[in-house]
Amino acid sequence: MENFVKDYQLNINLAIIIVLILTVPNVAMTEFQINISQFIDDYLFGDIGLVSLDRPFMSKVIANYIIISAILSGVLCSFINNFFEGEFSFGGVLILLVFFIIALYWSVLSNHIVIPPEKPYIRIAKNSLVFYGICVAGCFCFLSIGITTIIYLLKKTKSFIELIK
Secondary structure (H helix, E strand, O other): OOHHHHHHHHHHHHHHHHHHHHHHOOOOOOOOHHHHHHHHHOOOOOOOOEEEOOOHHHHHHHEEEHHHHHHHHHHHHHOOOOOOOOOHHHHHHHHHHHHHHHHHHHHOOOOOOOOOOOOOOOOOOOOOHHHHHHHHHHHHHHHHHHHHHHHHHHHHHHHHHHHHO
16 A cells, blocks of 8 residues: 555546546536535635636635645655655755745745746747646645655654654
């Protein structure tokens, strides 16, 4: 089971994100979709993270999925033995934490509106699902890896403190 989680949890979550992008409607129109939107507003995180002005319902569902699944997968991976093989360098930890803070800001702390730049280096449509999907997948990856890294470092710090005593 540990190898399955270690090898496939990221792929499974990215596949779920792709399925959500392709299947969830842009706007809540049916009564069921409106109830889901109301449930997310009342009991989950509501409108947070990467918001698409063209797809308010889809971005709300995906943002809440990202927050919940990134936390769960980060915690799950941190308790798998030997998830991180080898030791961290200080620079590697610093880079992971910087990306984690950026992903945390985009996914949780702000309502960042996803709009491609005016003059992109590649041709991206203003309401591109691919561009939105790349932003969402990046936030999920960095959030889950960042949470795993923080818990791993806390466990290492705890064992170091116990070693000193």
